[in-house]
Amino acid sequence: MSLVSGKLANEKVTIDDSSPESTARIHLVFDKGKLVSQEPASTIFFMGGG
């Protein structure tokens, strides 16, 4: 995901995502590449690249 690229890693990024399992929504806020908040709290976020 572009979040880990150098360009976006220096920004505040809000992600609104669909759950892969259902119709639930996931809301994540990152600031300079670090996770600041997540809804729902049970969200499991995997970060990586290749």
Place this chain on the structure above:
Amino acid sequence: MRTIPSATLIVIALLACACSAVAQGSQPQSSAQDQKVIDYLVKDWGEDYSVTTVDQAMKAVKVESSEETRFRIGSYIKAHPELHEVIRRWGWVTLVLTPEEKLIARALINAQRDGKPAPSLSELTKAVGIKEPDVKRGIAMLTRYEILTKDSKAAEYTVAPRYIKWEPRLDFVFHNLTLDGGRQFSVN
């Protein structure tokens, strides 16, 4: 043979020009507006891995929110995969539907795939987290794109068979990003 006086022909020609000018006066605004959105998308797609959607592009170029405009632009994208590799790679559905429309489609597809009855309007409002008029608007858009068909006997909506066969975890998903500077786009 009866001839038409040249003065009459001139009047007819002038009227034809006038009608054409009136028609052009009402048309170019919307088509120029649509083109502005399409130009934005073609330029933006692929930037930061973006698969920017029509609704995001309309906001970005400050085009007034309208289901009709969004459908017109979406239909153009659907019919023109040659516009950009992103359309061919991710498919028009990813680019033309809003998050709400995707979630409505997901709810209906998951139920049909699992052999369950189609969710009612109130079940859809709960599942997607939007109000009933918005669910109705979403269903109408999905029907216009022939993703859903209305079953006249059961008063239910049926998902077109090809969408039932899509990979369950990958269909009708969205990953929308908003940057602090205001830029909005999607990635897949």
